[in-house]
Amino acid sequence: MPVIYIFLSFLISLLLETTLFNRLAIYGAKPDFVLILVVLVAVKKGSMTGQLYGFIGGLMQDGLSYGVLGVQAMVKTITGFGSGYLKNKLEENSLLLIMILVFLITIFSGFLGALARAFFTSYIFLSHEAVRIVISAGYNALLSPLVALVVKKIYPANK
Amino acid sequence: MSYWWIKYKESIVLIFLVALCLVLIGSPFNQQVQSVRTFFYYLLSPSQKVSFEMLQDNSRLAQNILSLINLREENLNLQEENYRLKSEIQQSREALAENERLKALLAYKKESVYYSQLARVIGSEPENCYTSIWVNKGREDGIIANMVVLAYQRGSIGLVGRIVEVLPQSSRVLLITDQESELRVLNERTRYEGVAQGENYFSLRLRYFLNEADIKSGDILVTSGKGGIFPSGLKVGKLVDIFQEEDKLFKGGVAVPEINPGLLEEVLILNTVRK
Numbered sequence: 066m067p068v069i070y071i072f073l074s075f076l077i078s079l080l081l082e083t084t085l086f087n088r089l090a091i092y093g094a095k096p097d098f099v100l101i102l103v104v105l106v107a108v109k110k111g112s113m114t115g116q117l118y119g120f121i122g123g124l125m126q127d128g129l130s131y132g133v134l135g136v137q138a139m140v141k142t143i144t145g146f147g148s149g150y151l152k153n154k155l156e157e158n159s160l161l162l163i164m165i166l167v168f169l170i171t172i173f174s175g176f177l178g179a180l181a182r183a184f185f186t187s188y189i190f191l192s193h194e195a196v197r198i199v200i201s202a203g204y205n206a207l208l209s210p211l212v213a214l215v216v217k218k219i220y221p222a223n224k
Numbered sequence: 225m226s227y228w229w230i231k232y233k234e235s236i237v238l239i240f241l242v243a244l245c246l247v248l249i250g251s252p253f254n255q256q257v258q259s260v261r262t263f264f265y266y267l268l269s270p271s272q273k274v275s276f277e278m279l280q281d282n283s284r285l286a287q288n289i290l291s292l293i294n295l296r297e298e299n300l301n302l303q304e305e306n307y308r309l310k311s312e313i314q315q316s317r318e319a320l321a322e323n324e325r326l327k328a329l330l331a332y333k334k335e336s337v338y339y340s341q342l343a344r345v346i347g348s349e350p351e352n353c354y355t356s357i358w359v360n361k362g363r364e365d366g367i368i369a370n371m372v373v374l375a376y377q378r379g380s381i382g383l384v385g386r387i388v389e390v391l392p393q394s395s396r397v398l399l400i401t402d403q404e405s406e407l408r409v410l411n412e413r414t415r416y417e418g419v420a421q422g423e424n425y426f427s428l429r430l431r432y433f434l435n436e437a438d439i440k441s442g443d444i445l446v447t448s449g450k451g452g453i454f455p456s457g458l459k460v461g462k463l464v465d466i467f468q469e470e471d472k473l474f475k476g477g478v479a480v481p482e483i484n485p486g487l488l489e490e491v492l493i494l495n496t497v498r499k
Contacts, residue, residue: 129349
């Protein structure tokens, strides 16, 4: 059942990212709900679940993007895998910690994506791309408590 | 085998998934890969349209709900009335602004030597809104790849991009601000030619202006008409910075696009078939 919820969350996230979030874009940067979901699910359920969801979510983003198919899937798979190592190491109710974690992981993920694009395509990394990644990280950090609530609903804490 | 699997299953799955991604990245854009994209487009395209229409109608729904929560009971009717009136005024303002944009686009459509049709922007790329957008006209409306897309903003009509993918009821527009987009431009004042490339941001990188080219900040750039896709004379942007390229052979620069893709609502799709 959680799989369906997560899949639906990905769909809703992508829908928001391609429509409503255009109005929130600063410097071209928008919140990346899929990334926040992948990170928080990985922190909750571990590397295996994190990387699988990362792969699916990233592939869906790639599907909607005009960029190279597979780049986002790879970035989010690695991000999900890495975030999974924080399982049981993060206080679930510490929103500040979650926000800081999401901020840092978004920056890592953004630069990893840029690196992958630079490696596989003719993409050139420009300075405002760095600014866009940082703004996106800020957005993600601010929205992470909201997504944490969704993840908590999907995966309630074991008694 | 089971020992290795139990001990390293996460790493094994990671290696498998990353390898799969590399295969996808490295694969030529074949029909199978294209069909994955088409599947997602089909999945989200109708809901993008619906959500776009919902946003159009209820753009202040959240504010509405918040203000209603704070209403005191005795002021409920008055505040509702007040809000309704304000909302109507706001809607009228938006309608006026929309009317102005559509009028300008229709006037251009009449004057233009090309067949054209109006379309609404229904979505953009998930990661960055300066790379590509979706419009609500597709194959069923006669849209084909490489049609030119224009828009009206701040009193003038400018180039937005070109159609790169067409579905039955929607199409993707590659914006001139996308890093993959390159077009030949002319300085409208002096007719010197260069190349404008997108930067995934609200700016264009200019290259290959001859050293002797008479170009200065504030000059208007238009399409040169060379390259076979964009007709000549379409406004592209305004020069804001000029510098010598490192190779000393050419002048480079930076331009601000005439149209900000982040603020687009309606566009005009030009068919390059002459009337």
